[in-house]
Amino acid sequence: YSSVKNENIPYTDNRMYMAGRSRFYSEKPYVIKNCIDQRKDIFVAKVKGYFPKSEYNNLLALPPIIRNIEIQNKEEVIGECMYSQAQKHSLPMTKKDRKLTTLLDTNDQFMVFNNYYLWLLIDLGFIITDYKAITVFEKNTAYEPFVRTMMNLRIQSILAGSTKEKFYKLIINSSYGYDTLNTEKFGKIKMLDKAGTFIAQHHPNHIGTKRISANTFAVQLKPKTANCFTSIQSGVFTLDNAKYWYLNYIYNFMYKCLDRKRFHFVLADTDSIYISISGDPTKDCHQQFEAIVKDRYLDLVLKMKVMNLRHQVQSAIQ
Template identity: 85%
Template sequence: MTGRSKFYSEKPYVIKNCIDQRKEIFVAKVKSYFPKSEYNNLLALPPIFKNIEIENKKDVIGEYMYSQAQKHSLPMTKKDRKLITLLDTNGQFMVFNNYYLWLLIDLGFIITDYKAIAVFEKNVAYEPFVRTMMNLRIQSILVGSSKEKFYKLIINASYGYDTLNTEKFGMIKMLDKAGTFIAQHHPNHMDTRRISVNTFAVQIKPKTATCFTSIQSGVLPQIMQNIGISIIYNFMYKCLDRKRFHFVLADTDSIYIAIAGDKDKDCHQQFESIVTDKQFYDQHVYQYLPDPNKDIYDCKKILGFGIENEGYKLTSLGPKCYSMIVNKWNNEKQQYVFKPKITSKALEQLHIDWHAIWKAIYEAGIKFACESKLCK
């Protein structure tokens, strides 16, 4: 975790030395790429996650998306920001934290230009707090207490509060109606809250800000990406049959994987049937996944992966929208048991049979796969 700033530099040799020595905690801005010789190894899940501006051109977004956008009269002249996965920095300077950049370099990342680097002190003050709250949360789970959610909320809320000094980034004024009307037309206006009949709290974004606590929020997504990519490339790709699993979707702190396992076993077999290097797998698997022979403390270990759901089939329509079949086909009821990641109560209130919807989606997907080139 980063602490106070140590120094900032735009000198290429300083930036290169900090990256190569692998001793400092830093955030660097560089331009780089993966060589084509690494493409086959990386294309299944390109390791660079970035939110960049995309031009809505046919050669960029593809012929199908371009034709659909034109068909529905969508604006094609403006640029859109999209979170995408890349194999290079798209000819731009991009920001990486030290752990993320080191991992990419280990995968074959080649840096071609250096822009700037900010080096920080190491901050370990937050760790004992997290471990204490996590232990209290686990104890609450063991006794079946509702405090478990409370401790989880404390950890999440404290992370954002303690590491980003938000009061330095917003100036709040108490104004009357006339003053509020003027302030709301100011380009730095952020928010307005009514306090009484003629009193308003108006938040203005100051031109400058001073922060004495460590700034983590911008680094957090890269930390999660680093952990996820490290597990995939340093564990899964080294001991599992890559032809028998693929990534369905991913989120900030989760990933959904479809595995072509043993058809005679249930859905709780995990990776057992697709292991190619048994010795490596046995040596490292429980560094990441929970050990069934241990207690909940191992299941909830920090930076470990917990299993949220297991099922027989997984269908995803898009980000944060998926359906998992948690039981096999029921011959008596002639249906699957679904576990959708949507608000089913809202659909039921509208008298919408979401079971039938997801079943139809699944059957349509199977039909499409069988009738298309996917199965030929």
């Protein structure tokens, strides 16, 4: 999200900008719709919507709306199969659970999306049914020089076979977003004796206990308040930009170059994916995607290599 030009970003001049200061806020539906349709500004919008059934065949394998939502454990909500399995294993079915899930609609709720994620959903067929609010931000490019410098240092380290490349990668990742968003809230740790530990373990804010010595325990409690120095727009843009790249890779690369009949999504998270592949039976588990690449894509890659070679020959002759 460094504002570095990338052809895989078809919006905002092929750049993914960081969010700067807030320019304006509006709850007027026509203003929100206009900002979304123009595809010029960067923003965070709160909308309702859905994917039509005509798009289900393309989307059901991995629905593109990724959300951590509260779900009621009812058969009509989680499905007959999941409900019967939960009952079979005597799991509690009366309470609501928060689950990271993938959806084909906004579950009749207003949900927040940043501009890049929302535009990708719209390009995949997402239909907005209601507009709640929008905040438009200035485009910030101050991060680009830093990223270019660190990436050049990392490339030089890789070419030199130096382990410093991991150090430069960590600097880039931790400087904006990444796990810094998760480490700004720390648990409160107390050193207690057996009696104090017994009392603390019955406290609703108790997280965990570790024995230090015969009568000393490190008890971790969830603090009532916490300081966070990351701006809200940085957090929202970091999460939604990550979802954009994740889905862009799947829908605009994997689906186009791989035979979809020969691979299946087993498990998906916001930073990883597990896929089962019907590959070449004569090869072992290290074959990766070789056997399921489409012939059309292979022909395209070969054509690009030939064109590149021809260009190099012509340049050498000149």
